[in-house]
Amino acid sequence: MDLDLRKKPRQRAPSKRAVRTRETILDAAEFLFAERGFDGASIRDIAARAGVPVGLVAHHGGSKEELFFTVIARRADELARLREEALEALVRSGRDDLRGVIACFVLPFLRLTYQGQPQWRAYGRLVAIASADERWREITQACFDPTANLFLDRIARILPQAPRGAIGASFVFMVSSMLAICASRWRIEALSAPQDIETIEEYLLDFCEAGFAANLGNGACEGQDPVNKR
Amino acid sequence: MDLDLRKKPRQRAPSKRAVRTRETILDAAEFLFAERGFDGASIRDIAARAGVPVGLVAHHGGSKEELFFTVIARRADELARLREEALEALVRSGRDDLRGVIACFVLPFLRLTYQGQPQWRAYGRLVAIASADERWREITQACFDPTANLFLDRIARILPQAPRGAIGASFVFMVSSMLAICASRWRIEALSAPQDIETIEEYLLDFCEAGFAANLGNGACEGQDPVNKR
DNA sequence: TCTTATTTTGTACGATCGTTCAATCTAATG
DNA sequence: CATTAGATTGAACGATCGTACAAAATAAGA
Numbered sequence: 001m002d003l004d005l006r007k008k009p010r011q012r013a014p015s016k017r018a019v020r021t022r023e024t025i026l027d028a029a030e031f032l033f034a035e036r037g038f039d040g041a042s043i044r045d046i047a048a049r050a051g052v053p054v055g056l057v058a059h060h061g062g063s064k065e066e067l068f069f070t071v072i073a074r075r076a077d078e079l080a081r082l083r084e085e086a087l088e089a090l091v092r093s094g095r096d097d098l099r100g101v102i103a104c105f106v107l108p109f110l111r112l113t114y115q116g117q118p119q120w121r122a123y124g125r126l127v128a129i130a131s132a133d134e135r136w137r138e139i140t141q142a143c144f145d146p147t148a149n150l151f152l153d154r155i156a157r158i159l160p161q162a163p164r165g166a167i168g169a170s171f172v173f174m175v176s177s178m179l180a181i182c183a184s185r186w187r188i189e190a191l192s193a194p195q196d197i198e199t200i201e202e203y204l205l206d207f208c209e210a211g212f213a214a215n216l217g218n219g220a221c222e223g224q225d226p227v228n229k230r
Numbered sequence: 231m232d233l234d235l236r237k238k239p240r241q242r243a244p245s246k247r248a249v250r251t252r253e254t255i256l257d258a259a260e261f262l263f264a265e266r267g268f269d270g271a272s273i274r275d276i277a278a279r280a281g282v283p284v285g286l287v288a289h290h291g292g293s294k295e296e297l298f299f300t301v302i303a304r305r306a307d308e309l310a311r312l313r314e315e316a317l318e319a320l321v322r323s324g325r326d327d328l329r330g331v332i333a334c335f336v337l338p339f340l341r342l343t344y345q346g347q348p349q350w351r352a353y354g355r356l357v358a359i360a361s362a363d364e365r366w367r368e369i370t371q372a373c374f375d376p377t378a379n380l381f382l383d384r385i386a387r388i389l390p391q392a393p394r395g396a397i398g399a400s401f402v403f404m405v406s407s408m409l410a411i412c413a414s415r416w417r418i419e420a421l422s423a424p425q426d427i428e429t430i431e432e433y434l435l436d437f438c439e440a441g442f443a444a445n446l447g448n449g450a451c452e453g454q455d456p457v458n459k460r
Numbered sequence: 461t462c463t464t465a466t467t468t469t470g471t472a473c474g475a476t477c478g479t480t481c482a483a484t485c486t487a488a489t490g
Numbered sequence: 491c492a493t494t495a496g497a498t499t500g501a502a503c504g505a506t507c508g509t510a511c512a513a514a515a516t517a518a519g520a
Contacts, residue, residue, distance in 0.1 A: 012465055012518050021467080037363070039269035043508060053469055058509065060467090132362050132413045133267070141420065148421060168422025169433040176410035177403035183362045184402055190371065191378060192398025203399040203445050210444030211437035242488050242495055251497080273478060283499055288479065290497090 022060045025050045027119055029061065030071045034126035038068055038135075069139050072130055075123050076143035082108040083147055087154065098158055098216075099209045105151050106178045106204060113182055114197045124182035131179060148175075155212070162216035170215045174208045252290045255280045257349055259291065260301045264356035268298055268365075299369050302360055305353050306373035312338040313377055317384065328388055328446075329439045335381050336408045336434060343412055344427050354412035361409060378405075385442070392446035400445045404438045 014022075028050035032041035043064060047054045061067035086104040090096045113124030130136040131144075148171065155167055181188075181200055188195065244252075258280035262271035273294060277284045291297035316334040320326045343354030360366040361374075378401065385397055411418075411430055418425065 010465090015467075015517055017516080018467060036365075037267055037269060039267060042506075044506080054508090055470075055510085056468065064508065128362060131417075132358060132410075134413075134416055135266075137416065140417075145420070152421060164422045165418075165425045165429065166433055169418050169425065169430055170437055171421055172410050172414055172418045173403075173407035173434065173437050176406040176414065180362075180402050180406035183364075184406065186364055186367065187361075187370075188395075188398050188402045190375070191382060191401055192394045195395045195399065199395065200399055203396055204403065206444040207400055207403050207441035210440035214436040214440030215433050240496090245487055245497075247486080248497060272476075274476080284478090285480085285500075286498065294478065 018060075021050075021052060021056065025052065025057055025060050026067075026071055026074060029057075029067055030074075030119060030126060031122045033068060033071060034122040034124075034129065037129055038064075068136075072126065072136075072139055073143055075120070079109060079112065080144075080147045082112070084150060087151065091154070096154065096158065098155065098212055099205060101151060101154050101158065102174065102208050102212065103205055106174070106208070107201065109178060110181060110197070110201055110204075121182075124179075128179040128183035131175070155216075159216040166215040167212075170208075170212045173211060177204055177208060248290075251280075251282060251286065255282060255287055255290050256297075256301055256304060259287075259297055260304075260349060260356060261352045263298060263301060264352040264354075264359065267359055268294075298366075302356065302366075302369055303373055305350070309339060309342065310374075310377045312342070314380060317381065321384070326384070326388065328385065328442055329435060331381060331384050331388065332404065332438050332442065333435060336404070336438070337431065339408060340411060340427070340431055340434075351412075354409075358409040358413035361405070385446075389446040396445040397442075400438075400442045403441060407434055407438060 025046065029041070029046045032046050032049060035041065036045075043057050044054055046067075047057050050057070057067070061070060083105055086108060087096075087101065090100050090104055109124070112120045114121070127140075130140050152167055152171055155171075156162065156164070181197075181204065185200070188200065255276065259271070259276045262276050262279060265271065266275075273287050274284055276297075277287050280287075287297070291300060313335055316338060317326075317331065320330050320334055339354070342350045344351070357370075360370050382397055382401055385401075386392065386394065411427075411434065415430070418430065
């Protein structure tokens, strides 16, 4: 997959209608990719949902793979910004303990996907799909790894005695659990009972904080103050 | 999806060759479904990998959806047996603490997928794919929920004060983290460094034990003896 | 307003999809 | 061995896939 094809420079600004059309197409693609996966969603389905002829999808989105990339990257920037701003604010406040750092990573995602515009809900499922498939490794790394490494470094600074491998593994467990709320919430409810999202968020924070602490080898407990700052 | 279609009764035992052919086709389907997903793997690809003409796939596997179901269900029984035997042995020994119960659930899966026959590796990725997609809810529930409920009940008995919702959520977090080792091990290594599987297993057990304990509200720590038995 | 870059439309192409089927071959059963 | 249920083969079905493209409509910029 070679996605860095240089496109010929524009000579005119796109019309307002064209911008709107493009967004409509990306929204439709986002929804259907999240619903049926990359191979399950057809260009024609996407065009039909967007209410445009098939040819327009290629015009605005390029090839199907490029369209997939564009849809994932479109909201990744805003998500990264929210996460990093939350982390910076936390560090500035001086109360950057383990739970706080975890919350800065998972809560912006869950808040956007569950309380943001309806499109964000589809985006959450889409990220879950893309993250589980090595086929999209290039895309997900480009979109999410910079922020991930920022948080990994912060956690490593909070608990410097932890082996890097333990932090990496714990981080992936945390991400998987977070994404499971988007992709497998039905499963949680099937195994227990309907839960409101705030309760599940609390479970996730408790679960990941304790899990991280255990793997970082300091045996920190819920309720205790985790070791703070380098 | 209606999969309980009654097939006409057999009048003859299948030949040894036919049994072998069927297994070959299911192996090929398992590999390609795991590699490319349900929609990404074509019947023709499966037939080609199995070395048989296309028509044979339908003959032995039925429709594509039936084939998918068959492939997932084929190994689910053995997996369930191993998990439940391990749990029974643990309970009989009287040392059925939280970590032990978790180990009985995740270790058979990881041992099979990482040290069993090569086909099991594909099966692990396939389960990860199917579990993340609500489209296969019916299949995954039929194959995995009975065992899951057995373990949920056991955990609930170990820590009766925990709300059922917390157990269900924690269980899904655990399953997601376990499946992430199959589907996203490359991500763990990209974020830290290559890890051998035994080390990652240890991280997973630590992470989930502490996570469960935190959500079950007793604040049990690694190193301490968790509350044991009713 | 005029020019023309850009967007929109509709159609068509070749490839591949899941599935069906009649003919042929194999081997389980009596 | 003879019978024939079941397994195998290869071709073909209609549908849908991603993509390309010429012609028409639109609107940005001079």
